[in-house]
Amino acid sequence: ARAGRRLVGTDLDLDQPEGALGAVTSELEVAMEGRVIDTLLDAPEIEDPRALVAGRLLKVGAAAAFYAGPVVYSLIIFKAVNLMLRNGASPDACTLYSSYGQIVSAVQGDIAAGDAWGRLGVAQSERFDRRDNVAFSIFLYAGFVAPWTTHLPGVVEMLERGYRLGVESGELRFSGYTLVYVLLDKYFLGRPLQALEPELDEYMSFSVQTNSPL
Secondary structure, three states, rough: OOHHHHHHOOOOOOHHHHHHHHHHHHHHHHHOOOOHHHHHHHHEEOHHHHHHHHHHHHHHHHHHHHOOOOOHHHHHHHHHHHHHHHOOOOOOHHHEEEEEEEHHHOOOOOHHHHHHHHHHHHHHHHOOOOOHHHHHHHHHHHHOHHHHHHOOOHHHHHHHHHHHHHHHHHHHHHHHHHHHHHHHHHHOOOOOOHHHHHHHHHHHHHHHHHHHOO
């Protein structure tokens, strides 16, 4: 993925990620001047084929970067958001708006803005009619952002929808991850563990069948 990003001009300085993150953060702030998050839903689709490929590669890189550390992960997410702000909506990278919402909410402490970014990721995925991306965006938004702004029954409803869409579209990895949050949120809602046991057995069976450990 890194070789591909280099070819399309979106390589990242992973030797000094803190400095690179500061630079792309400044670029992002400039790109957002005078713009409202909700209006980005209607942004035209990217036409530049290099930018389209770059968005796809950044999405792929983000999944691996999550385990590499918060700075590298944030760098890739910020780079993807900046790419879309400057070039238009990406059918692939639009899911990373929800990732950005997670960072804005949890790290920067702006819950309202984080919620808006998270909803944007879900809405743009729906706009492009990509059920796999909707499932991924819902996992990010409902798992990490929405519980701060939405009553838990509504969050569980979103997560269960994301699970169904993931199964239907073949996005089984994030379907499995989503089930973890479904169970946790139901427990936080006061469901006794004994009452959750049948669902846990069902989810564990799904995990084994799809080789996606919970």
